[in-house]
Amino acid sequence: MAAPLELSCWGGGWGLPSVHSESLVVMAYAKFSGAPLKVNVIDNTWRGSRGDVPVLATEDNIVSQPAKILNFLRKQKYNADYELSAKQGADTLAYIALLEEKLLPAVLHTFWVESDNYFTVTKPWFASRMPFPLSLILPGRMSKGALNRILLTRGEPPLYHLREVEAQIYRDAKECLNLLSNRLGTSQFFFGDTPCTLDAYVFGFLAPLYKVRFPKVQLQEHLKQLSNLCRFCDDILNSYFRLSLGVDG
Amino acid sequence: MSLVAEAFVSQIAGKVPFIHVGNQVVSELGPIVQFVKAKGHSLSDRLDEVQKAEMKAYMELVNNMLLTAELYLQWCDEATVGEITHARYGSPYPWPLNHILAYQKQWEVKRKMKAIGWGKKTLDQVLEDVDQCCQALSQRLGTQPYFFNKQPTELDALVFGHLYTILTTQLTNDELSEKVKNYSNLLAFCRRIEQHYFEDHGRGRLS
Numbered sequence: 001m002a003a004p005l006e007l008s009c010w011g012g013g014w015g016l017p018s019v020h021s022e023s024l025v026v027m028a029y030a031k032f033s034g035a036p037l038k039v040n041v042i043d044n045t046w047r048g049s050r051g052d053v054p055v056l057a058t059e060d061n062i063v064s065q066p067a068k069i070l071n072f073l074r075k076q077k078y079n080a081d082y083e084l085s086a087k088q089g090a091d092t093l094a095y096i097a098l099l100e101e102k103l104l105p106a107v108l109h110t111f112w113v114e115s116d117n118y119f120t121v122t123k124p125w126f127a128s129r130m131p132f133p134l135s136l137i138l139p140g141r142m143s144k145g146a147l148n149r150i151l152l153t154r155g156e157p158p159l160y161h162l163r164e165v166e167a168q169i170y171r172d173a174k175e176c177l178n179l180l181s182n183r184l185g186t187s188q189f190f191f192g193d194t195p196c197t198l199d200a201y202v203f204g205f206l207a208p209l210y211k212v213r214f215p216k217v218q219l220q221e222h223l224k225q226l227s228n229l230c231r232f233c234d235d236i237l238n239s240y241f242r243l244s245l246g247v248d249g
Numbered sequence: 250m251s252l253v254a255e256a257f258v259s260q261i262a263g264k265v266p267f268i269h270v271g272n273q274v275v276s277e278l279g280p281i282v283q284f285v286k287a288k289g290h291s292l293s294d295r296l297d298e299v300q301k302a303e304m305k306a307y308m309e310l311v312n313n314m315l316l317t318a319e320l321y322l323q324w325c326d327e328a329t330v331g332e333i334t335h336a337r338y339g340s341p342y343p344w345p346l347n348h349i350l351a352y353q354k355q356w357e358v359k360r361k362m363k364a365i366g367w368g369k370k371t372l373d374q375v376l377e378d379v380d381q382c383c384q385a386l387s388q389r390l391g392t393q394p395y396f397f398n399k400q401p402t403e404l405d406a407l408v409f410g411h412l413y414t415i416l417t418t419q420l421t422n423d424e425l426s427e428k429v430k431n432y433s434n435l436l437a438f439c440r441r442i443e444q445h446y447f448e449d450h451g452r453g454r455l456s
């Protein structure tokens with residue numbers, strides 16, 4: 001019998017099994033590939049380092065970062081991509097790069113940098129799942145990390161001011177959403193009838209944006225107009241996560 | 250300073266990609282695209298929406314993996330930094346500015362690497378990422394002359410710029426260019442573009 005696989009990740013809310021994109025990517029991939037994961041939701045009592053979450057623990061290994069975790073699962077024969085052609089595999093890598101470069105900065109901004117959102121939603125949510133005094137320090141650190149990442153990767157000449165960077169990243173994110181919507185079309189998943197790695201990534205990045213209730217919602221509004229992407233998220237939630245949603249509110 | 254050295258300095262200053270074409274040096278993507286366009290070929294206007302999405306995705310893949318790997322190799326691999334990058338980056342400037350600017354640049358690049366999660370990567374892991382990227386590009390290209398069949402697009406320009414830089418730049422080890430050379434269709438792709446577009450300016454450096 002395979003060694004038990006335990007995934008530690010951030011919990012859910014607003015109808016999602018997790019509100020954290022990277023955790024969601026791993027959870028979705030596990031469902032798609034049939035990997036039997038025991039999910040440990042992080043709360044006040046969790047003693048591990050929260051910086052690395054999501055973290056997969058097996059008997060002899062600890063793996064962090066979604067790409068590495070997915071690689072590990074594939075090596076354990078939980079492969080959601082085995083029906084893909086070589087070109088489709090290449091396309092997967094390319095689209096994931098697109099998500100990380102064009103969509104992620106705006107998602108990070110919506111959750112961690114936009115002050116109304118951060119102070120009324122994100123910070124209280126995360127702080128309530130950390131023990132004192134970590135709850136006073138870590139959310140701020142995560143917020144700074146997000147801002148840092150945005151500025152270091154996108155704040156290059158000729159964009160110097162944060163305002164301009166913000167405008168640009170939201171433009172890029174909306175364009176990225178449009179591209180994804182065009183690419184998905186009327187198909188159920190990105191490569192045919194069964195979901196694979198790319199679907200896990202798109203779901204992981206989109207679902208929190210789609211479902212979490214924020215005060216400042218420009219990107220969310222844009223996403224809601226792309227009905228096929230919303231349908232995509234809802235389908236996955238209903239088909240793969242319905243049973244576990246009764247547990248966490 | 251000679252044009253070649255200047256080009257190398259600006260290239261390792263992070264403004265990749267660049268093309269050294271005989272006496273002409275073209276750096277940054279925009280001018281390269283103009284250069285290719287000026288040779289009489291249109292670029293991505295004929296692509297449909299799905300193809301445009303694919304093209305943009307592959308361009309991000311190249312930026313994400315190849316550009317970052319190039320920066321990593323130049324600035325985070327101690328051997329390369331010590332022997333080549335540090336001296337070259339500072340060479341246009343008098344002492345002590347040459348050292349200060351080189352260290353500052355190195356610090357900036359390391360900060361960026363850390364922010365995107367590459368801070369803890371080893372050289373082997375970076376090379377593996379490059380290999381994965383080249384494999385994806387190779388599979389996408391297949392046996393076609395260009396990524397979107399008969400006509401070159403911005404993607405071809407970007408891929409050419411990066412691969413050419415990797416193949417022709419001297420570093421302390423050849424592992425990066427060896428990774429690219431493993432993929433014969435990518436090598437042929439670079440040679441083909443060099444010959445078609447730049448041959449009137451002297452013999453190519455890839456042959």
